[in-house]
Every structure is written in structure tokens, then in C-alpha cells.
Amino acid sequence: MTWFLALLALLAGIAGLALGEADDSPGLQLIGAVLVLTAVVAVVRHVRRGRHV
Secondary structure (H helix, E strand, O other): HHHHHHHHHHHHHHHHHHHHHHHOOHHHHHHHHHHHHHHHHHHHHHOOOOOOO
């Protein structure tokens, strides 16, 4: 379940970055960057704790 949510957050973040760049919206880019970073941190923490099922 964690992998799915992290993947969903990563994809939403990438879309936010791309759409924010196209529309020149710094707020949307910031939200996209936060989503991407959150997804990466969640996956790294999940793997480091050894629960990669």
C-alpha cells in the first residue's frame, strides 16, 4: 500500500511541476516539489525500516 501511495504522490508531483511550469505558477510548482520529496522520503524510510513487502 505504501508503494502505491508513494507512486501516486510522485506522479501527482511530477504533473504539478509540469503544469506549474507551463502555466508559470510558482505555487503549483512548490506543491509538486513537496509531493515529489514526500514520496521519495516515504519510500526511503519504508525501505530502511525493512518492511518492503
